[in-house]
Amino acid sequence: MNEKRMIEEEKHYEEVIAEESICINDNLVYEKPDTLLDTPMHYCPGCGHGVAHRLIAEAIDELDIQEDTIGVAPVGCSVFAYNYLNIDMSEAAHGRASAVATGIKRVLPEKYVFSYQGDGDLAAIGTGETLHTCNRGENILIVFINNGIYGMTGGQMAPTTLEGMKSTTTPFGRDVKIMGNPLKITELIAQLPGVYYCTRVAVNNPKNVRRAKKAILNGFQYQKREKGLSFVEIVSNCPSNWKMTPVESNKWMEENMFSFYPLGDLKVPEKEDE
Amino acid sequence: MNEKRMIEEEKHYEEVIAEESICINDNLVYEKPDTLLDTPMHYCPGCGHGVAHRLIAEAIDELDIQEDTIGVAPVGCSVFAYNYLNIDMSEAAHGRASAVATGIKRVLPEKYVFSYQGDGDLAAIGTGETLHTCNRGENILIVFINNGIYGMTGGQMAPTTLEGMKSTTTPFGRDVKIMGNPLKITELIAQLPGVYYCTRVAVNNPKNVRRAKKAILNGFQYQKREKGLSFVEIVSNCPSNWKMTPVESNKWMEENMFSFYPLGDLKVPEKEDE
Amino acid sequence: MTEEIIISGFGGQGVLSMGQILCYSGVVEEKDVSWMPSYGPEMRGGTANCIAIISDQKISSPILTKFDTVIALNQPSIDKFESAVKPGGLLIYESSTALNPPTRTDIEIVPIEAANEATKLENPKVMNMIILGAFLKKKPILKFDNVLAGLGKVLPERYHHLIPLNEKALRRGMELVEEVTA
Amino acid sequence: MTEEIIISGFGGQGVLSMGQILCYSGVVEEKDVSWMPSYGPEMRGGTANCIAIISDQKISSPILTKFDTVIALNQPSIDKFESAVKPGGLLIYESSTALNPPTRTDIEIVPIEAANEATKLENPKVMNMIILGAFLKKKPILKFDNVLAGLGKVLPERYHHLIPLNEKALRRGMELVEEVTA
Amino acid sequence: MAKVKGDILIDIEKCKGCELCVVACPQDSLEASRKINNKGYHYIVKIEDNCTGCMNCALVCPEGIIKVYRKVDKKKVHLATISNVSKDINITVSE
Amino acid sequence: MAKVKGDILIDIEKCKGCELCVVACPQDSLEASRKINNKGYHYIVKIEDNCTGCMNCALVCPEGIIKVYRKVDKKKVHLATISNVSKDINITVSE
Amino acid sequence: MKKELKLMKGNEAMAEAAIRAGADAYFGYPITPQSEVLEYLTNFAYQKTGMVILQAESEIAAINMIYGAAGAGKKVMTSSSSPGISLMQEGISYIACAELPCLLVNVVRGGPGLGTIQPSQGDYYQSVKGGGHGDYKMIVLAPSTVQEMVDYVKLGFDLAFKWRNPVMMLTDGALGQMMEKVELFEQLPRETVNGIEKWATIGKTKDRERNVITSLHIQPDKMEEINLHLQAKYKKIEEEEIRFEEFAMEDAEYMITAFGLVARICQKAAMLAREKGFKVGVFRPQTLFPFPYKQIDSYTKQIKGILDVEMNAGQMVEDIRLAVNGKVPVEFHGRMGGVVPSPEEILEKIEEKFVGVPA
């Protein structure tokens, strides 16, 4: 750290403690969960991946299952998820996270297993694995980050890219005549009998963050009760490749993504089942 | 041909022409279509693949598009389809027929292209290609032979194998807890906007054969009008691997397959569209 | 002792099981054995053959082109494998359906009307056992009891009530050899 | 003439374009050129560098470890590439933000307060052009007009109204060299 | 009323004896022969002469080897009778 | 009535200046600093002292770097007043 | 104790051996000529040991299930045949890089393309040189008998865990379909291999850092380090694990080299040759990686020439040539597309290539 910076920082901390502080442990009402490591995340500013990671970590902490949870990271921007979550994790080849999760869960049925996948990963190259894992009703949780784009590789069209939306491979906007309509894979998956719980959430505002957290908690809880597959889609942003500021990107998402990918439950357990 | 046989046969033909015959060209009301070659088919006795082939050939003849039709054969019992249909054809790797068909159609948009695929091919290894080809609304026809089993490789479980059904890899009957429920892929595909026409037929009796024929004709006709993807599922039998006589197999199919895979249209064009 | 055999016929005639019975019996006698099917793509029908080797020594190649014994259950098999018998070797064939019998003179040729005999035993399926009996009579390389033991291994349990019938067929085959070669 | 240069800085400082402008200009003068970026996984931020080679002869290796000129736009780049300057070579660096200036004595070192100057030009983005101007003054390997042509190629059309500003920055860089080395 | 008379021709060497045609025939005209063809299958023969040419058998045949013929025996007009031959010959023409 | 008072601590070196917290704060307590941190981002600072500890900022922060504190200032009971010091000191305890 | 002798098909014997070796899981997709492996397992495995058997939706799913389950430290296995193994190449490269122990079986059929279902050795290059991307090695075992297929299942698991490396059993359709007498080893318990808690994803206990299975190292120097580590491991494997079989090599003047089933046909050919007065022996690498370069080279003083015989267009022959480095002539005879050479034709080739030089 260079000198200039150190001076600036000190100033800042001084500011903070200038007046009588309530920032003492007794008053702490929120801090990042233990399972989320301190390592700074490599995500672009404002990227939804970070919140999604944190929510998974919170759920793990709340259920006290850190020792029993194994995560599977995809190939996509979240490929390094294992750098941030303090649990055993496996990286998976592009699109195959649900197959990898199946492999783990089948040999360790008493553990909690989840995969974390982007839309390119889950709904393009991994379509077959996704559909069949869901259809088999593997007793796992799939967290699906739908940001409508290939983030990691620099903004190419994803299966979920909206009609007319520009990407580096649809420079004139997605033409559905050539590329087909954006794929609502979650709607398809919800219909498979092996899928016990299927919902679509977002992390763009505090209310939605709370709901998303609940959905992830549900997923782990159903897994505990061996109910089969839980599928949580998180509609998310990619400020970098959408070429917007984070705040703009969330707004754009609310205005454009939510109408096509409406938030809400697609499949919930019947009462007696719960 | 050995001598004994020749003698027997002669006797037979004698029988046939013993009485005044109406079997003259003027009276001919049905014979196999021209596009179906004379080569004897390698299929087991009573196998539905044969009828399905013939119907495709009939449709091609009726629409007079033999010169303009290109077929794609899968890996499965129907891998040799190109030995029986007198049109240009391409064999495809297991599961990839719809991708191969896409490749052909995109570079030859004015031709009629169809793929012909089994349930293992289309709904297991080829799930990704199937779903995305349909979603893109490729202007092709997919004929899907669902016989609930892997015929060619000797009767292993297919994605469509019914609950409790025995196969060489579910020797105690399909256990949905382990293998998941049979997959109604056609129901999923019908929902994709790129799919213009989606129907389920069978070839177990004359009435159904006529309907199946109509479905295939529709598929080609919509293709001509550039409507997008037509998907025709033919629920079929596999006497050999079901370990039944052909007649028993059809009966079993009617009693067991049709209730899970009900015949009928899943998606038909709206009136003004037609 | 090393006996190299090929058994050939239509699919469904039971040629593969014949080879397996010999090999199982060989195992019982602690011999080295090898059974190599020719496998094809068709689900039903078509021709099939298998090579069976039974030996007191370690077997090298399980795939051979010359045989001590050829067992041919139909005409195409006779046509195809007559020339594969080693000089001085043995050719046994099903003769009730064969139109063109083998012609070599440097080998021993044993025609067996096994199909007809099987019909007499009221089960055409045991045709193969009749031929096998004939072979075992000609070349008693395995003890009869051990062959029965082998039969028990190859037949699924649910068909074990058929063992007596098969035994009868085997014995009939042995008699037939005496009749033809008498 | 062969000039082997590495340009290094933060992502977003425009180091890649600096190299490209030089190379485009080289093409205009029918020289052989090569531009090799170091590319990393991060979408935004991080450090970046590129190697640019401009030569009258055919270029062999586009990847080098020793350079005629090193252009360093931030402290980490100074730290990393100071040692990569060939003896007698040139090191130009952005000096308004650098805390630890380079120390070698066997090379020519040119500090340019480009960040400050850019602020004066009311566009911090042209910082890289100021440095580039300085470089071109020190090593006039390319005609100024051709450099402007290169600039026109690198800047997307929609930014062409900024060419005058960039030209100004280039010229300012040239002046600055005279000031420092005066 | 016109009487429909049908007939079929089966390419018996290609028949695989699956008997789907047998089941499909509303007239019960067909049956498996006791004889086998070159491929070893009990091929199908017409055992009744009541075929209506309805095509059902042909439609379900997986091998596509059944040709169906149909003749509508239209009302015939008597033209002449030639006598004084070993047997009288009636000459008719269809309408 | 109890008064809720909140505060937050941001690990500014990890802040990426995305400003999602700024938008999420119902109190408009937050703003991007003009200064940048080590990574070059304009980190966030609290500019108003009206934080309620609602946690909204922390919930939306992708970096998980906001700690939220909340204190309910409960009604206080007067215990004693100590005089004769430079300034009177009141001693209270919470209920 | 009485030996347990059985007459078994190669494919079924492998499956039974997997159960007995205490394998934890098998993931696979049907393909001729090896579907019996999965079929046998679905019949018997779970009942006997609780072994997990899952028919995957594709070979790609299967290899990635293997990746997951192997990463969890379990003894896992898959099998397939040529086209299916081609589909697994990405997965194999990942597995090799992440150093996951597992047993992969390729019951090779005639290629390229869809080809035939008859036996072949056309996938030597793919298995030994690397069909997937990047520098990695599998340990490749080439059985020539059904007995070896059984033994190599156990050996395969042992080597896989000893070296934390994928092991490939490279066999062929004929070996898979043929029956031979096999002596089965006793049922071993399904138990956790020592040391896996150091790297496997089994749930992070409080007393250790989290375990991560990955093959991603975005910094080139880190990735080079990984590669250097792998190369060093491969070198050690080359030092320790070479296996081969010699047949009549003591006084041989000509050497036939061959692997797998073909080697046995060559033994027969060598016997025929010796009847004719040619002193021919057979050298059979049992491990294709590590390859017995030195052992082959050591014969260059004794022999006059080598005939390499394979069921392909000539693949292992390059390694034979690399081994002898020009010291003796190396000839090649190959059959392709599912055709199996006969002892007689090999004998003919020996005479043809080394004519006029009887012992």
Place this chain on the structure above:
Amino acid sequence: MKKELKLMKGNEAMAEAAIRAGADAYFGYPITPQSEVLEYLTNFAYQKTGMVILQAESEIAAINMIYGAAGAGKKVMTSSSSPGISLMQEGISYIACAELPCLLVNVVRGGPGLGTIQPSQGDYYQSVKGGGHGDYKMIVLAPSTVQEMVDYVKLGFDLAFKWRNPVMMLTDGALGQMMEKVELFEQLPRETVNGIEKWATIGKTKDRERNVITSLHIQPDKMEEINLHLQAKYKKIEEEEIRFEEFAMEDAEYMITAFGLVARICQKAAMLAREKGFKVGVFRPQTLFPFPYKQIDSYTKQIKGILDVEMNAGQMVEDIRLAVNGKVPVEFHGRMGGVVPSPEEILEKIEEKFVGVPA
């Protein structure tokens, strides 16, 4: 006519060359470091020539679209990088067997596994020896400049159709990302290649038998015939299509062998070596299959030793060894995982390996 000189990125130059070569279609899936190919094409191709550009849902879909479109006799191309190419191995084997002309590009990155996105040559084995199953060969072109990337697109299509064989351009992330001056050839029309009506699926006209694209030949002897036909074709390709470049080889006493970008770094190293008095030259195979065995062998009388340099653990070096067959020592220097060797380190290796023998 004025030459059209441009400064272009390797990836974009390839894309532009495909448009200009009159390519009919490109099917591909994004992967770093080559996504610019698809991106460039989606921007310009259709508008310019009507070329079909389709982003596939996966590499497997892409290669099978290629199979379909190539089977229809069209000029088609795909590109990917290492893991994606691994996924294509089954498809490539099918394409090779069915003898379909097409151009495949591998912009290699550091492996194995997910690896890095930095340049590498770790896929030599996969491309040259056969990553897919069975005996087949692609024609493998290894450019070392952006100009060659342009030229080899055209050459690749020509060779593909001349031989009805897939052509692989094996390049790397550095070449894909770097910019150089290129001379672009003029726009060629999109036109049907002569003779395709004899085999392509374009619709069966009345005057000919139907065309069938397949790689299935269930009878082993038929499949062997297909293989013999392929092998004969490969032999002809070896006779006619070898390409290579020599640098300062006239009087060289030491030879560096290298392909692709690395060869240029080696040229620089050779120049540095000559400054120090070592007579070093560089031999660069431009075609990796067919491989210039004879041409390399022909230097064994002139040179004292070979240093093979690659960005891998040593892959082409085996072919160098096979070429010289023990006549001169062959040393190897490799960097892995995305690390690029410098001219200086190569010079050092030359000194180290052949120390004390200056010219």
